[in-house]
Ligand SMILES: Nc1ncnc2c1ncn2[C@@H]1O[C@H](COP(=O)(O)OP(=O)(O)O)[C@@H](O)[C@H]1O
């Protein structure tokens with residue numbers, strides 16, 4: 001049996017899966033937590049990766065490995081390959097002002113959408129480089145290279161210390177604001193606009209490019225941004241919209257063309273096969289449910305049971321889930337709020353239901369935006385930690401008004417990385433076809449009231 005390793009270095013944890021390269025069957029796995037916060041030293045990811053690899057039985061017997069990871073994190077290195085300062089993550093909003101400046105300096109969002117398929121928001125790497133240049137000039141002066149979390153971990157696994165050998169892939173490069181998924185080229189002019197000078201950036205590999213080798217000689221694949229890996233890991237196809245409830249909330253499809261949305265609501269990322277990944281991302285997803293469990297003093301299973309005791313629409317109780325500001329809509333300084341509190345709705349069940357509904361409404365708006373930009377969605381494929389919640393599954397079916405398919409709980413980002421590794425190991429023009437386990441399907445009578453009342457309240461905040 002040929003084994004391959006897939007890694008997901010996500011916001012909250014690192015997951016490692018060891019799978020059969022031929023069938024995709026799970027053989028071993030490991031997991032380790034990351035520190036909390038919106039800026040993290042990459043050494044913490046490296047420590048978690050080592051722990052998760054050890055838990056998964058090591059990599060000595062794998063034929064290939066690939067690393068997927070949280071996107072956009074600013075990993076800045078000096079000329080010796082040392083980390084200059086902790087990485088600002090995708091969910092750090094301190095560069096929101098830099099994002100607004102960059103939009104204005106290039107002449108508007110449409111210019112950015114046309115140039116690189118995305119419009120600056122605090123999540124994207126170049127806004128963080130601008131923040132660094134303006135706020136930490138001494139650190140900025142030391143920076144020789146910039147890369148992303150998955151690039152850096154792949155480089156570390158290769159054992160290299162030479163910044164000229166760092167590699168990346170299309171999907172993650174497309175979230176930086178200085179690489180275009182449409183032209184497959186860097187935009188050094190935009191990097192210089194943002195940071196003030198040029199930097200060493202990783203070579204962007206194709207779908208089965210080799211980024212280095214493990215100590216056992218096995219090739220390291222190009223890796224991927226986590227959402228592109230999740231699409232590849234679930235095997236979602238035409239007509240499927242993937243909704244991931246992780247630290248971020250994401251809704252995305254596979255597409256042949258980039259959406260070019262001048263509003264920035266839909267980001268035109270690349271996927272791992274040479275195509276595109278139109279996506280809408282919210283800053284508040286699984287952590288909204290975490291917060292609700294804290295508020296109510298319950299665990300996730302109890303929160304789910306409570307939520308399902310209240311009716312659709314929670315009798316008018318609406319929770320706007322902007323607990324860490326929000327990315328889509330771009331409201332970096334917003335906070336969460338509760339509306340429609342009455343004697344009838346002031347109880348744990350209504351609050352639980354409102355937290356699930358509020359968290360999902362932003363993603364339903366995102367799916368509408370994807371459809372406005374050409375996507376077709378006949379089914380929802382629901383993944384991520386939040387997809388383990390029965391209430392999330394059932395409310396999603398009511399809210400999206402489409403069949404919701406929930407694959408067996410797993411690590412679909414890491415699975416996508418493992419499938420990429422199998423493709424690298426085998427070669428060829430097409431990726432291996434792995435047998436997917438039968439998903440559970442949830443269908444419900446659509447409940448438009450949920451989104452109608454949410455929209456009314458959310459519009460008051462814009
Ligand atoms: N049964 C559950 N119901 C709701 N949320 C859950 C459940 N299990 C885990 N979670 C939440 O899912 C999140 C982790 O999901 P994951 O997709 O691994 O996140 P990330 O990829 O961003 O690190 C955590 O916030 C965790 O509390």
Ligand SMILES: O=C(CO)[C@@H](O)[C@H](O)COP(=O)(O)O
Nearest residue numbers: 010011070071090246247248
């Ligand atoms: O910013 C994005 C995508 O643009 C997020 O999807 C991050 O990539 C974090 O992913 P998770 O940790 O939530 O999986």
